[in-house]
Amino acid sequence: MKEAAVIGFPLSHSLSPAIFSFLAQRLGVRDFRYKAREVSPFQLQSVLAEYRRTSGFIGLNVTIPYKQAILTELDAVTSEAKAIGAVNVVHADENRLFGYNTDLPGVLRTLADPSFRGCPVAESAVWIFGAGGAARAVAYAMGKLGAKTVYIFNRNSENAEILAKNMGEIFPKTLFGVVPEDRLSSVEPLALVVNATSVGMKTPAPQSAEPFFEVLRRLPFRAKALAFDLIYNPEKTPFLTLAEELGLATVGGLNMLVEQALATWKIWFGSRDGLAEIKAPLLLHLRGLLSGWGIPQGQPIFLTGFMGSGKSSIGAILARKLGWEFVDTDHLIESEAGLSIPKIFQTYGEGFFRELERKIIFQVGGRLKTVIALGGGALMNPEALDIIEKSGLLIYLSATVETLHERVRPRAANRPLFAGLDAEGQAKKIQALLEARTPIYNRARIQVETDRKAHEEVVEMIMEQLLWEKP
Numbered sequence: 001m002k003e004a005a006v007i008g009f010p011l012s013h014s015l016s017p018a019i020f021s022f023l024a025q026r027l028g029v030r031d032f033r034y035k036a037r038e039v040s041p042f043q044l045q046s047v048l049a050e051y052r053r054t055s056g057f058i059g060l061n062v063t064i065p066y067k068q069a070i071l072t073e074l075d076a077v078t079s080e081a082k083a084i085g086a087v088n089v090v091h092a093d094e095n096r097l098f099g100y101n102t103d104l105p106g107v108l109r110t111l112a113d114p115s116f117r118g119c120p121v122a123e124s125a126v127w128i129f130g131a132g133g134a135a136r137a138v139a140y141a142m143g144k145l146g147a148k149t150v151y152i153f154n155r156n157s158e159n160a161e162i163l164a165k166n167m168g169e170i171f172p173k174t175l176f177g178v179v180p181e182d183r184l185s186s187v188e189p190l191a192l193v194v195n196a197t198s199v200g201m202k203t204p205a206p207q208s209a210e211p212f213f214e215v216l217r218r219l220p221f222r223a224k225a226l227a228f229d230l231i232y233n234p235e236k237t238p239f240l241t242l243a244e245e246l247g248l249a250t251v252g253g254l255n256m257l258v259e260q261a262l263a264t265w266k267i268w269f270g271s272r273d274g275l276a277e278i279k280a281p282l283l284l285h286l287r288g289l290l291s292g293w294g295i296p297q298g299q300p301i302f303l304t305g306f307m308g309s310g311k312s313s314i315g316a317i318l319a320r321k322l323g324w325e326f327v328d329t330d331h332l333i334e335s336e337a338g339l340s341i342p343k344i345f346q347t348y349g350e351g352f353f354r355e356l357e358r359k360i361i362f363q364v365g366g367r368l369k370t371v372i373a374l375g376g377g378a379l380m381n382p383e384a385l386d387i388i389e390k391s392g393l394l395i396y397l398s399a400t401v402e403t404l405h406e407r408v409r410p411r412a413a414n415r416p417l418f419a420g421l422d423a424e425g426q427a428k429k430i431q432a433l434l435e436a437r438t439p440i441y442n443r444a445r446i447q448v449e450t451d452r453k454a455h456e457e458v459v460e461m462i463m464e465q466l467l468w469e470k471p
């Protein structure tokens with residue numbers, strides 16, 4: 001079993017477990033466990049010593065307040081992480097620990113994204129708010145991209161002076177400087193302005209952005225200038241809202257978060273296979289989670305999956321854990337029609353059943369704080385799929401053909417889909433239907449494999465993906 005973790009203190013609402021579980025699942029890495037581990041400052045050395053001895057341990061994500069402190073605890077650190085002065089990823093190889101900085105590729109890849117090509121940094125002037133760990137990665141990226149002038153503005157101006165001096169020594173062709181508020185008229189028109197402070201973050205309590213806004217309003221910008229906020233929660237920060245009002249193009253921190261996570265995966269697993277394709281689904285997944293930090297807003301959770309995937313039993317346990325209501329659309333259809341599902345199929349045919357199912361989904365889609373188990377074929381109706389995707393969070397409970405057949409076989413005689421089929425015919429039918437439905441099942445924002453797992457275990461995995469948020 002491969003093991004990785006995020007360490008920090010305090011460690012509330014880290015997105016890392018959701019990101020790396022998603023990547024492991026989608027990239028087919030089955031023997032992988034990812035933990036969020038709160039490490040108090042006096043434990044850092046002993047925790048690292050423990051990880052050195054742990055077989056299967058592959059690495060860490062490191063967050064506040066250890067990005068600097070960990071530099072001296074590792075066997076080696078890349079020259080870039082050393083120059084930036086922060087390590088946010090550790091890779092373990094044969095009991096040795098190596099430090100990396102993936103905020104740097106996160107910044108570089110975000111600025112290289114074709115959507116933001118209007119912002120050439122080379123030979124241009126750039127403004128950075130902040131002088132902490134992330135600002136250091138941004139300043140380093142600006143030197144690497146050949147910026148002409150980089151202005152650093154920070155609450156504590158001494159930290160800004162230190163950063164400007166450090167980066168000036170590494171990149172002598174770029175002018176790094178600190179401009180006091182009463183000298184803003186001397187600033188060259190900017191191609192890029194970056195918020196690398198924590199001002200505007202949703203948690204902990206938002207801090208006033210007003211002092212920065214005063215400065216931002218007075219800065220000169222080139223045509224097509226870009227405003228980049230490293231903060232990803234909320235996605236639209238006060239800084240980006242004002243930048244938009246000032247006519248700037250904007251980009252938030254989510255793209256950078258995803259890019260640095262993909263760079264981390266590459267360091268741990270040594271391969272980029274599948275990473276380019278997974279970027280968009282990961283962004284979508286995170287956007288969904290961030291839209292309400294999981295589910296406290298109470299949008300319904302829909303469970304999909306093939307017959308035998310455990311939707312009804314798992315849904316009932318999940319609802320109990322969340323303190324929500326549970327409904328099973330098959331039961332609602334039966335009570336609406338006054339007939340069992342086999343009888344509905346027999347008497348009125350599948351078309352009638354699907355129409356009734358769509359109507360029921362439309363009704364329950366508007367309910368809050370409800371876990372809804374769907375029929376195995378419900379998503380094949382585009383209208384039903386549209387209602388589900390617009391109103392709630394879709395979770396796919398997957399299983400192999402063998403597992404599904406084993407589970408449904410004892411009651412196969414009652415299932416209209418298996419009418420007249422022997423065991424081999426049933427397995428073939430499952431295989432064919434699963435192949436046809438999988439592309440639609442894969443649209444789910446969360447996917448959990450159920451093979452050889454108890455229902456409670458599956459529910460725990462779902463809860464973990466819902467970001468520890470237990471209303």
Ligand code: NAP
Nearest residue numbers: 130131132133134135155156196197198207230253256257
């Ligand atoms: P850090 O090392 O603790 O630095 C925090 C920075 O914010 C410092 O410059 C600090 O100024 C400034 N600051 C804090 N509170 C302030 C306030 N009330 N008013 C003015 N300035 C204030 O943290 P970091 O690691 O650089 O992270 C900074 C931000 O970047 C965080 O919001 C983090 O979530 C985000 N980030 C995003 C990504 C991503 O992938 N999108 C990656 C890394 C970081 P002083 O020096 O005066 O204290």
